[in-house]
Amino acid sequence: MRQHCTLKIGPRIFRIGSDWAAPVRQLRALYADYPMPDDLIAHFTVRLEAARWWRHFLRPSVHINGDHMLPGALPLPLAQGLLAAEMGMNLQLALGERHFLLLHAASAERNGKVLILTGESGSGKSTLAALLGEHGWRLLGDEFVLIDPTTGHAWPFPRPVSLKNASIAVLDAIVPPARFGPLLTGTPKGDIRHLVPNAAALSGMDSPAAPALILFPRFGVPRDVRTMGISEVFIRLTQASTNYVALGEAGFGALTRLVTATPARAIDYPDTMTGLALVEELWSALA
Amino acid sequence: MSAAARLLAALLADPGRVAQVRTEQWPMLLTIARAERLAGTLALRLDGLKLPASVQAALDAARxxxxHNRTTxxxxxxxxxxxxxxLGLPVILLKGTAYAAAGLTAGQGRQIGDLDILVPRDRLDTVEAALLKAGWEWVKPDAYDDLYYRRWMHELPPLIHTERDRMIDVHHTILPLTARPKPDAAxxxxxxxxxxxxxxxLSPTDMVIHAAAHLIADGELDGGMRNLWDIDRLVREFGVNDSHFFTILEVMAQRHGLSAATTRALRLAHALYATPLAAPFRARLSQTDRLFLARILARDCWGRGMNKPFRLGFYIRAHLIRMPLPLLLRHLWIKWRRMG
Amino acid sequence: MRRAVPLDALTALYHRRSGQTHLVTEPVPAILAALAHGPATLAELVVRLELQGLVADTDTPARLRERLDELETIGLVWRL
Incomplete structure (x- = not known):
């Protein structure tokens, strides 16, 4: 494809091809501070394609394709091409990864130990992780944590954090404008703006660490902390994984090891600052 | 035609050529291998050879x-x-599952889709009832599709298992009843x-004939590289040490009305993978063979199908072969009306 | 054939042949362990479980039968 670029995020390299120049230009700008890929051979290929050649120009809409496809995925307007590229990378990893156990979770590291935050969309895990990343933690990622079945360690996947709606302003107040991507309005999830992780997160993207705490946050409800049975954690993490079944016994080994070795709590919090304090409190109690 | 797809074929046939692959060729090789569902096969073919670490990682993933695919x-x-x-009737595994269950080299690393089985046509009702009792159910309870399948197709409408979410296709022959060749199911x-x-x-020769029928008479040539790879592996496994293999193949292909499909598939497999062939099957590629080959290899280095009009031509052809024209129109008309 | 990891009240079971994970509770691990010695009728199964002290008072033959039916559905045991 005429327009393309190669990006390295944590241990994975993506080759992105596009029928249009704009998404690739925006990707290059957003990923300008990322380390150059150390290898020409990408793990995954993403294609941003027009359905028909004339749709390059007329009502252009971006179809997200690649090595692994999800039938029936709807296209996005070209103005949201950057979002399409990000979704394409997520999709390739989610469907194609066969070494790391993938958990749909945000994560951050401090003192060589990893905190995993997992929950559905709207649980606030992206915002919490982004804030932790600005308050002395190393952000590992806001979308996927990659568990290495051989070591049990969590690998970073520090894509730009995709901030949605109200959380854009929360981070805008404390992060320099240069680290933000363009504001994307009217997406299927409302307003989206990408936040590039800081230098510590990017330079540390090849450094995994051992998980120490798993939290299941819930946003917008009165403050509460609940201990969880190991089997409940196990079930919820199989549901949060896109490739648990496909990894076979390696996935079983990785997940049972993670849940039996790592304490877990369900936390409810009414607002972001309370959530942040609660995370710090539970983290301190570990030591 | 795609040079990258040709390179993939060459590498499958002769893994020793891996040393000649240039670094910048690997991303497209891997992409095309995935698009053609040959990544797992490539991984096993290149097993133990010296590869760049990231290629090894990609092939480990494919393996x-x-x-996982094989297990399920x-x-x-x-x-x-x-x-x-x-039930006291033979249940015959077809395609990928059969290769894997029989421990054939064609099954090594192969992606396997739905479960395809062949049973005697007069026992279809018994089989259907037993599957429904054991937790399978119809995928779409639609009277028209049902009737269409039962009258014209070579299989029951697809069934899916409620717990395991896996499909089973129950065939009673290997081509639709509307296709001109009438394989001898008995x-x-x-x-x-x-x-x-x-x-x-199926018997070794029938396996080859079925793969050929699937590629040329029944399909749209999609997945042609893998289909020809299956044929290559089957012929090498059964044909090399058995002097009667090609004789039986010739006789049985004729009996099933699939001589043309079988001989063409073998010529194409030979062109792509240097499949060893006995005398009656050895022949120069015809002009049409070359078109087939070009279509099979039409994939660019981003894994996209090339030459869209060309592909469409083959799509229409595939329908024509499967169904006499008036029937095709009837089928499409009912489809369009339902969409409208 | 299987790999079991006790979690809490439940045991995670990886069944190699199907690639499926099951979460099971007693008496299922006991039934599977007892049947690992070879096929058995329901009566023989009860004897095996009792010999190993693995049968609870609530595990009546009728309840064991129910568990066996469930295990048959997921393919962990089958009728000969």
């Missing part, structure tokens, strides 16, 4: 995927055996060979 496919056939084992069943667990596979 994990193939392994064989489990599905085992569950079908438990459901159908006591002969296929009579020649089937038992596997160790009570299930059956």
């Amino acid at each position: 994990t995927e193939a392994q 496919a064989l489990w599905e056939s085992e569950m079908a055996r438990r459901a159908l084992g006591d 002969a296929l069943i009579a020649a089937a060979v038992p596997l160790r667990d009570g299930l059956f596979a």
Whole structure:
């Protein structure tokens, strides 16, 4: 494809091809501070394609394709091409990864130990992780944590954090404008703006660490902390994984090891600052 | 035609050529291998050879995927055996599941989709009832599709297992009833060979004929590289040490009305993978063969199908072969009306 | 054939042949362990469980039968 670029995020390299120049230009700008890929051979290929050649120009809409496809995925307007590229990378990893156990979770590291935050969309895990990343933690990622079945360690996947709606302003107040991507309005999830992780997160993207705490946050409800049975954690993490079944016994080994070795709590919090304090409190109690 | 797809074929046939692959060729090789569902096969072919670390990682992933695929496919056939084992009829595994269950090289690293089985046509009702009792259900309860399948197709409407979410296709012959060639289903069943667990596979020559029919008479040539790879592996495994193999193949292909499809598929396999062929099958590629080959290899280095109009031509052709024209129109018309 | 990891009240079971994970509770691990010695009728199964002290008072033959039916559905045990 005429327009393309190669990006390295944590241990994975993506080759992105596009029928249009704009998404690739925006990707290059957003990923300008990322380390150059150390290898020409990408793990995954993403294609941003027009359905028909004339749709390059007329009502252009971006179809997200690649090595692994999800039938029936709807296209996005070209103005949201950057979002399409990000979704394409997520999709390739989610469907194609066969070494790391993938958990749909945000994560951050401090003192060589990893905190995993997992929950559905709207649980606030992206915002919490982004804030932790600005308050002395190393952000590992806001979308996927990659568990290495051989070591049990969590690998970073520090894509730009995709901030949605109200959380854009929360981070805008404390992060320099240069680290933000363009504001994307009217997406299927409302307003989206990408936040590039800081230098510590990017330079540390090849450094995994051992998980120490798993939290299941819930946003917008009165403050509460609940201990969880190991089997409940196990079930919820199989549901949060896109490739648990496909990894076979390696996935079983990785997940049972993670849940039996790592304490877990369900936390409810009414607002972001309370959530942040609660995370710090539970983290301190570990030591 | 794609040079990258040709390179993939060359590498599958002769893994020793891996040393000549340039670094910048690997991303497209891997992409095309995935698009053609040959990544797992490539991983096993290149096993133990010196590869760049990232290529090795990608192939390890493909191998994990193939392994998982094989496990679920064989489990599905085992569950079908438990459901159908006591009916006193032969249950014949087809395609990928059969290759894997029979331990054939064609099954190594191969991606396997739905479970395909062949049973005697006069026992379809019994099989259907036993599957429904054991937890399978119709995918779409639609009267028209149902009737269409039962009248014109070579299989029951697809069934899916409620717990395991896996599909089973129950065939009673290997081509739709509307196709011009009329394979002799009774002969296929009579020649089937038992596997160790009570299930059956087609005889070696019938396996090759089925793969050829699937590629040329029945399909749209999609997945042609893999289909020809299956044929290459089957011929090498059965044909090299058995002097009668090609003789029987010729006779049986004729009996099933699939001589043209079989001889063409073998010529194409030879062109792509240097499949060793005996005299009656050795021939120069015709002009049409070259078109088939170009179509099969039409994939660019981003894994996209090339030459869209060309592909469309073959799509229409595939429907024409499967169904006499008036029937095709009737079929499309009902489809359009339902969409409107 | 299987790999079991006790979690809490439940045991995670990886069944290699199907690639499926099951979460099971007693008496299922006991039934599977007892049947690992070879096929058995329901009566023989009860004897095996009792010999190993693995049968609870609530595990009546009728309840064991129910568990066996469930295990048959997921393919972990089968009728000969």
